[in-house]
Amino acid sequence: xAHPAVAHPVAAPDQLTAALAELGQLLGNRxxxxxxxxxxxxxxxxxxxxxxxxxxxxxxxxxxVQAIVGICVQHGVxxxxxxxxxxxxxxxxxxxxxxxxxxxxxxxxxxxxPEDLDCTVQAGVTRKALNEYLRDTGLFFPIDPGADASLxxxxxxxxxxxxxxxxxxxxxxxxxxTVVMADGRIIRTSRRSRKSAAGYDLTRLFVGSEGTxxxxxxxxxxxxxxxxxxxxxxxxxxxxxxxxxxVIETIQSGIPVARMELLDEVQVGACNAYSKLSMAEQxxxxxxFHGTANGTQEQAERVAELAASNGGGSFxxxxxxxxxxxxxxxxxxxxxxxxxxxxxxxxWATDVCVPISRLADCIVETKADLAQSTIxxxxxxxxxxxxxxxxxxxxxxxxxxxxxxxxxNDRMVMRALAMDGTCTGxxxxxxxxxxxxxxxxxxxxxxxxxxxxxxxxxxxxxxxKVVRV
Amino acid sequence: xAHPAVAHPVAAPDQLTAALAELGQLLGNRxxxxxxxxxxxxxxxxxxxxxxxxxxxxxxxxxxVQAIVGICVQHGVxxxxxxxxxxxxxxxxxxxxxxxxxxxxxxxxxxxxPEDLDCTVQAGVTRKALNEYLRDTGLFFPIDPGADASLxxxxxxxxxxxxxxxxxxxxxxxxxxTVVMADGRIIRTSRRSRKSAAGYDLTRLFVGSEGTxxxxxxxxxxxxxxxxxxxxxxxxxxxxxxxxxxVIETIQSGIPVARMELLDEVQVGACNAYSKLSMAEQxxxxxxFHGTANGTQEQAERVAELAASNGGGSFxxxxxxxxxxxxxxxxxxxxxxxxxxxxxxxxWATDVCVPISRLADCIVETKADLAQSTIxxxxxxxxxxxxxxxxxxxxxxxxxxxxxxxxxNDRMVMRALAMDGTCTGxxxxxxxxxxxxxxxxxxxxxxxxxxxxxxxxxxxxxxxKVVRV
Numbered sequence: 001x002a003h004p005a006v007a008h009p010v011a012a013p014d015q016l017t018a019a020l021a022e023l024g025q026l027l028g029n030r031x032x033x034x035x036x037x038x039x040x041x042x043x044x045x046x047x048x049x050x051x052x053x054x055x056x057x058x059x060x061x062x063x064x065v066q067a068i069v070g071i072c073v074q075h076g077v078x079x080x081x082x083x084x085x086x087x088x089x090x091x092x093x094x095x096x097x098x099x100x101x102x103x104x105x106x107x108x109x110x111x112x113x114p115e116d117l118d119c120t121v122q123a124g125v126t127r128k129a130l131n132e133y134l135r136d137t138g139l140f141f142p143i144d145p146g147a148d149a150s151l152x153x154x155x156x157x158x159x160x161x162x163x164x165x166x167x168x169x170x171x172x173x174x175x176x177x178t179v180v181m182a183d184g185r186i187i188r189t190s191r192r193s194r195k196s197a198a199g200y201d202l203t204r205l206f207v208g209s210e211g212t213x214x215x216x217x218x219x220x221x222x223x224x225x226x227x228x229x230x231x232x233x234x235x236x237x238x239x240x241x242x243x244x245x246x247v248i249e250t251i252q253s254g255i256p257v258a259r260m261e262l263l264d265e266v267q268v269g270a271c272n273a274y275s276k277l278s279m280a281e282q283x284x285x286x287x288x289f290h291g292t293a294n295g296t297q298e299q300a301e302r303v304a305e306l307a308a309s310n311g312g313g314s315f316x317x318x319x320x321x322x323x324x325x326x327x328x329x330x331x332x333x334x335x336x337x338x339x340x341x342x343x344x345x346x347x348w349a350t351d352v353c354v355p356i357s358r359l360a361d362c363i364v365e366t367k368a369d370l371a372q373s374t375i376x377x378x379x380x381x382x383x384x385x386x387x388x389x390x391x392x393x394x395x396x397x398x399x400x401x402x403x404x405x406x407x408x409n410d411r412m413v414m415r416a417l418a419m420d421g422t423c424t425g426x427x428x429x430x431x432x433x434x435x436x437x438x439x440x441x442x443x444x445x446x447x448x449x450x451x452x453x454x455x456x457x458x459x460x461x462x463x464x465k466v467v468r469v
Numbered sequence: 470x471a472h473p474a475v476a477h478p479v480a481a482p483d484q485l486t487a488a489l490a491e492l493g494q495l496l497g498n499r500x501x502x503x504x505x506x507x508x509x510x511x512x513x514x515x516x517x518x519x520x521x522x523x524x525x526x527x528x529x530x531x532x533x534v535q536a537i538v539g540i541c542v543q544h545g546v547x548x549x550x551x552x553x554x555x556x557x558x559x560x561x562x563x564x565x566x567x568x569x570x571x572x573x574x575x576x577x578x579x580x581x582x583p584e585d586l587d588c589t590v591q592a593g594v595t596r597k598a599l600n601e602y603l604r605d606t607g608l609f610f611p612i613d614p615g616a617d618a619s620l621x622x623x624x625x626x627x628x629x630x631x632x633x634x635x636x637x638x639x640x641x642x643x644x645x646x647t648v649v650m651a652d653g654r655i656i657r658t659s660r661r662s663r664k665s666a667a668g669y670d671l672t673r674l675f676v677g678s679e680g681t682x683x684x685x686x687x688x689x690x691x692x693x694x695x696x697x698x699x700x701x702x703x704x705x706x707x708x709x710x711x712x713x714x715x716v717i718e719t720i721q722s723g724i725p726v727a728r729m730e731l732l733d734e735v736q737v738g739a740c741n742a743y744s745k746l747s748m749a750e751q752x753x754x755x756x757x758f759h760g761t762a763n764g765t766q767e768q769a770e771r772v773a774e775l776a777a778s779n780g781g782g783s784f785x786x787x788x789x790x791x792x793x794x795x796x797x798x799x800x801x802x803x804x805x806x807x808x809x810x811x812x813x814x815x816x817w818a819t820d821v822c823v824p825i826s827r828l829a830d831c832i833v834e835t836k837a838d839l840a841q842s843t844i845x846x847x848x849x850x851x852x853x854x855x856x857x858x859x860x861x862x863x864x865x866x867x868x869x870x871x872x873x874x875x876x877x878n879d880r881m882v883m884r885a886l887a888m889d890g891t892c893t894g895x896x897x898x899x900x901x902x903x904x905x906x907x908x909x910x911x912x913x914x915x916x917x918x919x920x921x922x923x924x925x926x927x928x929x930x931x932x933x934k935v936v937r938v
Contacts, residue, residue: 115721115826158666169664171673172641187913193822194854195638196891197627197677199898199906199935200917204640204673208666225723252584254694294763353662357584385663422665429668437668444656447924448669454923455916466668 007051009097010463011077016097019075020055023099026067030058030105041082041092041100045147047348047396048090048432053080053100060105062217065180069215072099073182073460080462081211083124083153086145088349089430091157091210095464101215103152109133110218118175118192120220123152130221139223142167145426146335152216158208160426165251165384166258166290167224169426174207178218182456192220205451210428211462213455227258227290231300232324233317235307236284240264240367242310243283244360247383249306251356255299259288260384261331264367267338267378271330274337279330280313285383286331287317288324331380338378338391346396348405352416353387353425362419363388366412375404387425414439429466437466476520478566479932480546485566488544489524492568495536499527499574510551510561510569514616516817516865517559517901522549522569529574531686534649538684541568542651542929549931550680552593552622555614557818558899560626560679564933570684572621578602579687587644587661589689592621599690608692611636614895615804621685627677629895634720634853635727635759636693638895643676647687651925661689674920679897680931682924696727696759700769701793702786704776705753709733709836711779712752713829716852718775720825724768728757729853730800733836736807736847740799743806748799749782754852755800756786757793800849807847807860815865817874821885822856822894831888832857835881844873856894883908898935906935 011019024031032038033055043050054077059065072079078098085092094100106122109130113119114137121130128148130141143154145161153159155177160169167173176190179202189202206213237243243262250257262285263271269281287303289296296319304315318324330337339347354362363379370377370390381388390412392405413423413436423436438445449467452459459469480488493500501507502524512519523546528534541548547567554561563569575591578599582588583606590599597617599610612623614630622628624646629638636642645659648671658671675682706712712731719726731754732740738750756772758765765788773784787793799806808816823831832848839846839859850857859881861874882892882905892905907914918936921928928938 113824113826115717116824117721118824158670160664160666164664168641171664171670181916185912185915187916188911189913191886191891191909192824192889193856193885193891193894194825195629195633195640195822195856195894197629197893197895197897198891198902198909199677199914200682200920201627201640201670201673201677202913202916204670205920208668208670213669225721248584252586252694292767294767298761298763353664355582355585355587355661356663357582387662387664416662417660420661422660422662422667424666425662425664426666428666433667440660440667442657443654444658444671445668446654447650447656447671450923451669451674451920454919 007095007097011075011097015075016054016077019071019077022071023055023057023068027057032056041085041102042094044085044087044090044092046088046090046432047346048093051093051095053094054097056100056102058102058105062178062180062186065101065215065217066184066186068101069180069182070184073458076458076460078460078463081156081215083150084126084147086147086149087153087157087430088427089432091428091430091465093431095431104150106217112137114139116192117223118220119223120218121151122218123216124150126150127154134223138226140226141221142224143170143173151219151221155207155216155219156210157428160382162259162261162382164382165260166256171204171207173222174203174219175222176203176220177206177216179206179214179216181214182461208428210430210465212452212466213461229291229293229296229319230324231289231296231317231319232327233287233300233315234284234327235312235315236280236282237310237312238282239311240283240363241360242312243285244363244383246285246307246310246312248356248359250303251384253302255302257287257299257303257384258290259286261286262381262383262388263331263334264379266376267334267380268330270337270341270378271334274340275329275333277330286328334380338393341376342393345393348392348394349389350409351387351389351425351427352413352421352423353385354416354419354421356386358419358421359383359386362416362421365415369408369411373404373408375401375408385425386421431464434468476564476566480544480566484544485523485546488540488546491540492524492526492537496526501525510554510571511563513554513556513559513561515557515559515901516815517562520562520564522563523566525569525571527571527574531647531649531655534570534684534686535653535655537570538649538651539653542927545927545929547929547932548684550625550684552619553595553616555616555618556622556626556899557896558901560897560899560934562900564900573619575686581606583608585661586692587689588692589687590620591687592685593619595619596623603692607695609695610690611693612639612642620688620690624676624685624688625679626897629851631728631730631851633851634729635725640673640676642691643672643688644691645672645689646675646685648675648683648685650683651930677897679899679934681921681935682930698760698762698765698788699793700758700765700786700788701796702756702769702784703753703796704781704784705749705751706779706781707751708780709752709832710829711781712754713832713852715754715776715779715781717825717828719772720853722771724771726756726768726772726853727759728755730755731850731852731857732800732803733848735845736803736849737799739806739810739847740803743809744798744802746799755797803849807862810845811862814862817861817863818858819878820856820858820894820896821882821890821892822854823885823888823890825855827888827890828852828855831885831890834884838877838880842873842877844870844877854894855890900933903937
């Protein structure tokens with residue numbers, strides 16, 4: 001995928017000046033044009049090139065977002081919403097200049113209803129802040145993409161992560177949204193009942209829309225009871241196929257596993273080095289079971305049997321929080337361990353997701369392809385969903401390496417698509433996977449474009465992301 | 470809600486004639502203008518007035534649907550998709566004339582992947598036909614709205630039913646769709662991986678769109694393993710509040726109950742009379758638990774305790790298929806039993822859904838309101854979701870009764886909305902709940918209208934349903 005070399009501003013200079021003057025009047029020192037602020041708001045955690053916005057504004061309420069969008073749209077200035085900047089496909093880059101709308105000050109938890117297992121938060125609340133707040137209620141919010149992302153950003157990117165195999169993704173856990181539209185309308189997409197057949201599913205339309213259809217300002221979320229018992233387990237395999245076949249059989253048996261993570265032998269080696277562990281440098285599954293004492297034991301025993309029948313080694317498991325943390329330590333520090341394999345490198349993180357029956361083929365073929373390359377790329381997977389990640393460890397100044405990583409990535413994505421999978425299971429499109437979206441959806445992309453143009457006819461909401469206009 | 474008194478045809482007579490001539494050439498005797506065929510295709514199972522289409526066509530393939538839509542749109546003739554005609558809010562009424570597109574001949578099961586727990590069917594396959602086909606695979610499709618509806622129709626109306634509390638609705642169980650758009654494009658909304666962050670969620674946009682955004686021709690569905698053990702249970706309560714509080718506490722405890730149905734004392738009386746049973750004429754819960762032997766026993770025991778603490782009578786439960794069928798007999802025949810309370814009557818079926826914490830209030834207030842009326846209306850509820858139904862038993866020729874049922878219904882819907890619930894948990898909007906949609910969603914309806922107009926600018930796909938244009 002070729003990167004745009006430079007930003008293409010769409011606002012006329014005098015219009016931009018007029019917009020910034022009005023925004024300054026509205027927001028005072030919550031408008032910044034300082035270079036460091038702009039730089040940090042124009043790039044995310046990915047290897048993708050950053051593009052700083054012309055200014056950054058910090059909103060404090062839905063009504064203020066409405067006013068900001070109104071000013072920007074009136075002057076033809078793009079608006080790019082920003083949560084924590086932890087996205088992975090260049091989602092926040094100001095490709096066409098404009099104003100970055102930082103929602104991190106909107107960090108109020110507006111309502112928790114333990115009796116309905118739901119809550120409403122402002123978009124800037126992070127998932128850890130929410131779970132901290134919920135601590136004494138016996139409830140938790142399970143979606144865990146790794147980063148302590150904002151819940152607005154997680155909604156906008158349809159985030160997922162380690163618990164999705166049991167609890168679903170943001171798609172299943174967002175009950176409703178407050179959204180500011182490009183023309184300034186404020187809408188609420190849904191009431192608070194668990195299900196509804198009342199009209200088009202606007203909630204799901206905005207989940208995963210990456211700030212291109214409207215600005216999400218409030219999120220109503222489904223909560224879950226903290227399980228009575230949590231069992232963690234780790235088991236390693238002589239072959240990646242043995243590990244993946246265990247996953248496939250577990251899912252096919254309907255065992256309601258809560259987490260099912262794969263680290264390949266490269267990643268396990270990285271973790272040993274980084275955390276001074278002595279795990280067998282083999283493909284390894286990290287598991288978690290949630291439920292009653294009987295239920296979790298039943299689940300763990302069944303998976304242990306499946307693992308043994310696929311060549312798995314000793315099935316280590318525990319219910320004590322300390323031992324569980326120790327068992328999972330390698331998984332929790334996987335990203336940092338991967339980066340430490342090559343000090344000074346940049347990590348190009350990518351993900352695909354395939355039907356579970358094709359997971360072993362997809363992983364084995366991808367690893368065979370990697371074996372032909374000089375690029376090191378540890379693999380971590382939310383394999384219970386058919387989803388896995390690679391991090392290509394590259395020197396960003398070495399054009400040949402960047403190109404080689406690009407070729408590897410192209411082949412992996414096209415392999416996943418050929419297996420009826422998706423170009424991204426959870427990272428989203430941003431501007432990094434625009435072309436793959438067309439490869440995946442074909443004519444359906446033109447329907448997405450019609451929706452985008454209907455709701456944002458001047459293409460001012462996070463332009464250049466998800467669909468080209 | 471006022472009914473339109475007559476259909477308002479939108480196609481000019483010569484254009485309609487031209488379209489029917491071209492359709493006849495394409496389809497031969499799969500085009501019918503016979504009065505009986507038109508009549509039966511212009512009404513559903515609701516009390517809503519039927520409006521016969523000008524013709525009925527029977528399609529056999531996606532490409533044929535594309536050709537039919539092409540001819541109709543070219544001549545400005547509305548197209549109304551039709552599955553089994555079992556909808557409940559007038560969804561298939563040809564309010565503006567046009568062609569009814571019957572998909573029941575598209576009844577092929579195209580693919581079943583037991584290893585991925587999914588399948589793809591043509592839109593005309595019914596849920597019972599699919600489950601019959603799956604019988605030897607160990608899998609089943611759980612969504613059960615009562616009627617043996619087509620899976621295309623169930624998708625279009627976001628159907629739900631008794632199993633939704635455990636397995637979700639069509640929203641959670643449709644993985645992808647093939648859709649013919651108004652301009653003839655054929656799109657596939659999604660690949661087959663369990664999750665994806667690749668672009669706008671077109672799948673969920675078409676689920677519940679009631680034929681107004683495109684014609685669904687193929688559906689990819691999630692399947693589930695048939696549980697090892699199924700336990701059924703029945704328990705009755707002296708008060709409706711005791712029954713509903715048991716439901717609320719069960720859901721709040723996170724017990725993964727598979728079915729949780731409430732029949733009020735009026736409905737139980739109707740069932741006793743109809744099926745010659747001798748159940749206590751009290752509010753009664755019908756339950757089902759799915760899982761392992763240990764797991765289901767654990768669930769049943771916990772719910773039995775909750776029921777006892779809320780004044781429940783004896784908790785009768787069984788695992789044998791025959792006894793289970795007997796326990797559930799009253800529930801299965803509830804609709805016919807209700808209708809038999811007043812021979813010759815028409816049943817006006819309606820549903821609302823509220824947050825679970827408000828369910829007891831909503832049901833108790835609704836029953837108090839009914840007690841002030843002469844209209845008999847048994848209540849059945851998928852109460853685990855916060856969803857319940859009334860059937861007003863009325864003489865459709867008695868204008869006063871119809872008006873009184875309308876007033877009762879208005880009050881129930883507005884009560885549910887005031888409790889942050891929805892005007893329809895599972896029946897959909899059709900033309901029966903158009904005005905309630907605006908009451909529920911406010912400005913968001915204007916966003917729905919923009920999407921409708923973007924994808925069907927001439928308003929020819931099932932016009933007059935979901936949103937007014």
